[in-house]
Amino acid sequence: MRFKYVHLLVLVMILLSFTASMKSLKINDTFRLLTPQTEFEAGHDITLKFSTNSDSKPDLYLSNSYGSIIIKPVINRSSLSYQLPKSLGNKTGMISWKLLGSTLYGKLNIHPKQEVATMETYLGPPSIETGETDYTMLVVIPTDIHDNPLKDNTQVSVMYQFLANESHDTIYMKNSISYKNIYSKTKTGRMLISSECLNKNSKEYDINILPTIPTDFTITYNRNHEYADGNQITTFSTSIIKDKYDNIVSDGTYVDFFITNASNDILKTSGSTVQGIATAKIIHPDHQDIWEVKAFVKGISESDSISVTYKQSITYFKVAFSEGNKAITVGPLKSFMGQMIPDGLEVKLHILQNNIKIKTFYKDSFTGYATFNLNLDSFPDSTYTFKIETAGIEKTYRNIKL
Amino acid sequence: MTGLNRNILRIILMLSYVAIIAFVVFGISSLYSYLNTGADRSSILHTEIKKADQYLPKIIWASLNNEGRPMDEQTLNTIENNYLDAWYVKHIAYKTNKTDGINDYYTESARENIFNIIEHNVSENITIEETTLEHHPTLEFFSEDGQLAVITDKDVIEYKRLYKNENIVLETKEKSTYKIILLLEDGYWRIRHIIKKEVSNYSENITTVSHDKIAVKGINYYPQATPWNMFGDAFNADIISKDFKLIKETGLNSIRIFVPYASFGKASVNTEKLMKLIQVLDLAEAQELKVVVTLFDFYGDYSVLDWTLNQRHAETIVTALKDHNALLAWDIKNEPNLDFESRGRQQVVAWLDQMIDLVKSVDEEHPVTIGWSNAKSATMLKDKLDLITFHYYEDLDNLEKTYDSLKLETPEKPLVITEFGISSYKGLWNPFGYSESDQAAYHKKAQHIFNENEISFMSWTLYDFTKIPKEVVGRLPWHKRTQAYFGFINQKGETKPAFKYISKQ
Incomplete structure (x- = not known):
């Protein structure tokens, strides 16, 4: 019986707790x-x-x-x-x-709390060119201690220093940011920029003002002697290349030198500028030639055209046949003072039969001589014409028996 | 006695032997099939494009007139994508109270604010399902180095549903204006600051379409060979045209058709299928039939993050059909009240509510309705709907009473019964079902009631079907068989006795 009471009590309590928790908003x-x-x-x-x-x-x-x-x-x-x-x-x-x-x-x-905690600054691009048309942009977002941008129309000052000048501008926040376009000057150099808002100053930022594109220039050449020995080197140099505001162009400006020789072939050499001057080197020709040289900064500017003349250094050479015409010795090859030509002069031997070229051999000279050793197995017994060519000179020997 | 025992022993031994052999064979075969699995060859090259539509709120940019550097289309596109992704990851974060993805779209100091809110919501057991339905951004500023942008996003329509201890405590729709500063970091446009400038409660201005008299005498239509798959590969305009001619000849004036959500391509509607849908309306127009187009067939998700995708789907279809002469009305969804139990009543109703707004915002001309599965549900959202429709599969004796009481509750809105009928299936799976003559008697009686009370109706359905997809009534054969015999024309193409009463008593 007591059990029943306990049971009832528990039930009532459950019901009560239910109604208590069911209490919700009434209208x-x-x-x-x-x-x-x-x-x-x-x-x-x-x-x-x-x-x-x-x-x-x-x-x-x-x-x-x-x-x-x-x-x-x-x-x-x-x-x-x-x-x-x-x-x-x-x-x-x-x-x-x-x-x-x-x-x-x-x-x-x-x-926002109108007190600046940080001057969030974005500056870019980091380098611009001279000429008062290119510019970089400074974006300043002054934020309060809770990382909120300050109110629109808050005043921000921008300070600049460039060469001898210092100046400042006043801008106002709009769209939660403030920005200023900073134009380049006619001189190259580094501009320092900072900003200030409600007595809080930003740190220092800088941008590089780089020279603008090169203008036309002149070229010169320099060489040890004027002979076409295929050994010495001629050096071409530009004048100091400058932009239109008289600033020396950036180091590393690439200059191509195009050389047109007497037979209208084009040779090329190139170099990049240091302090505005680009130099490029090329080896002398091995035969008499006239070069027309003109330099370009590709697509931007060019130099005048200069002419360079090379004199013949070898005027005459001997040819000796031995070992039943199997060995041909060309030389001595003598240069402009009678000295042996430096090693490496190319000597060509053309072998013709009935005026048809059947074989060409190439040899570099060594201590003033070039020697050809023919393999007789590759030539049927017959008579041939030999043509020997070096330094632009050609010698022909007919009816050589092999 | 020993003989019996021995026999029992023998049987047990034999059975256990069979069982062991079966087990071993099963083991070996599953090992064999496991060793034969592997990557699909087509996946070797990773040629598939993984991008899926996840979040597509309506976004309308103001014409570009920004300060700073001129904007190009590609960058603006990237900003838009990243900006919407930022909203999307935030929605996910508040729904799950996890921080995945936040780091990609919010800068280090901005993400702290989101983490603080998540921390609070975790401690209070609050989750939020939210989405944004519209954005109207204006590019205010783009920095010269292309690393910083400021946009004002006007009239962002935000829907939020807040849960505390897994109970919905608030549903709210707000219209806000935000100012956003974005920074390009690691290839992502990240939100550096977002400041809410304006906020107000939002409710769509609903214009209801008044229709003096809609005398609908119609039928639900599927071609006999392709029920619930009307716009598939077997689409045949000749058959549909013939059917429409037949429907017209019986004296009916309208049809109700269904647009399945998934097979129409979800958010990016399949153009080919849309063309077929337009063709169906053209064919109906040729026979002077009006068409009720039921959207979102076979859709049952309703989740808040799915809304923007649903809206793009509806927008495309409604835009394509809204000027069609054959269009009678938009039925937002067939029998959504059947999803109350599995998806939650509030969730489904909220979905319907926003979808009515969307359809009405695109098409202000045509009435919008919902095909409620019974008269009891038909008063829901009645103020927003232009036309109240419900399905009636109960006893015809109660029809007049049900109809009258509903009429009393919605005096200004026209009423249409968009589905009714009985199955004439009587057989193995349902030996006590109705016969074809019962069906005829039913339709005769129904037509009588309709005639007496001037009730608009659409019957279910023209044909008996042979194949019922499992998505319609499930896999159970007694459901399937019953569903197959609602037609006025049997599987052989012969008219059933009920055909006589298809449009008149």
Whole structure:
């Protein structure tokens, strides 16, 4: 019997607890907002207070720029207080709120704290060219301690230093940023830039003002002697290449030298500038020649054309046949002072039969001589014409028996 | 006795032997098939394109008139993609309370704000399902080095559904304006600052279409050979044309057809199928039949993050058909109230609500309805709908009463019963079903009631079908067989007795 009572008691208690937890908002619950303020500064404690005539405690929905949350009230007799979390109150922008289960809603506006904590600065591009048309852009976002950009129309000063000049400009924030286009001058160099907002200064930033494109220039050449020995080197140099504002072009500007020789072949050599001067080297021809030389900075500027003449260095050479015409010795090959030509002069031997070229052999000279050793197996017994050619001179020997 | 015992023993031994052999064979075969699995050859080259449509809110850029560097189309496109992705990862983060992806689309100091909110929501057990439906961005500023952009996104329509302890505590639709500073970092346009400049509660201005008199005498239509797959490869305009002629001859004036969501290509609607749909309406127009187009057939997700995709789907179809002479009305969804149990009533209703808004924003002319599966549900969203439609498969004796009470609740809106009928299946799976003459009697009676009370109707359906896809009524054969015999024309193409009462008593 007692069991039954316990049972009943438990049942009643369960039922009671149910009704207690089932207590929900009734339609006639009235809430009234007690906090008239809707404009706040970021970082302030914000509490929304409501008066109520019921004992229900509805949650509050809040939504700011980044997301939405729901918070619980703190109850003080006949009022409900909702304290906004710092993470919401610190960020600028509108916060909308809704008291759940009621028709009350509203919005708060959080303003930035007008004190600069950081000057977020973006400067680019980092280098621009001379001439007062190219520019770089400085973007400054002064932010408060809670990482909010300051109000629009906040004044920002931009300071510059370039060569002997120092100057400054005033700009105003718009769209939560401030920016300034900084134009180049006619001189090359490094410009230092900084900014200031509400007595907070940024660090120093710099941009390089680089020369603009090269203008036309002249070229010269330099060589040890004027003979076409196929051994010495001729060096071509440009004048100091400058842009139109008289700035020396950037180091590394690439210059191509095009050489047109007497038979209209084109040779090329190139170099890049150091202090505005580009040099390029090329080996002398091995025979008498006239070169027309012109240099280009590809697609941008060019030099005048110069002419370089090379004199014949070998005027005569001997040819000796031995070992039944199997061995042909060309030489001595003597240069302009009668000295043996430096090693490496190319000697060609053409073998013709009935005026048809059947074979050509190439040899480089060594200590003033070039020797050809023919393999007789590759030539049927017959008579041939030998043509020997070097340094632009040709010698012909007919009816050579092999 | 020993003989019996021995026999039992023998049987047990033999059975266990069989069982062991079966087990061993099964083991070897599954090992064999496991060793034969591997990558599909076609996947070797990684040629497939993985990008899927995940989030496609309506985005309309203001004409470019920005300060700073002139914007090019490609960069603007990248900014748009990254900006929308930033919204998408944020929606996911608040839904799951996880931070995946946030680092890619928010700079180091901006992401802190999101982490703080997630931390709060985790501690309070709050999750948020949210999406944005419209964006109207203006490019305000683009820096000379192409690394910083400022945009103002006006009138962002945000829908949020907040859950606390897994219960919905708030549904809200807001219209906000944001100012956003984006930085190009590691190839991503990341949000550096986002500031809400304006916010207000949002509700679509609904214009209801007044239709003085819609006297609908119609039928639900699928071709006999391809029920629930009308626009597939077996699409045959000749058959449909012949059917429409037949429908017209019976004295009916309208049809109801269905546009399946997935097989029409979801967010990016398959053009070929859309052309077929237009062709069907052309054929209906040729026979002077009006068409109720039912959208979102075989769709059942309703999740908030799916909304933008659903909207692009509906937008394409509604835009393509809204000026068609044959169009009678838009049926947003067939029997959505059947999904209340599995998807949640509030979730489904919220989905329907936004979809009505969307369809109406594209087509202001044609009435919008929802094909509720019963009269009881038909009062839901009645203020937003232009036409109340429901399906009636209950006892005809109660029809007048049901209809009258519904009429009383929605006095200004026309009512149409868009499905009714009975199956004439009587056989192995349902020996106590109705016969064809029962079906005829049913339709005769129904027509009588319709005639007496001037009720608009659309019957289910013209044909008996041979194949019922499992998505329609499930796999159970008694459901399938029943579903197959609702027609006025049997599987052999002969008219059933009910055919006489297809449009009149």
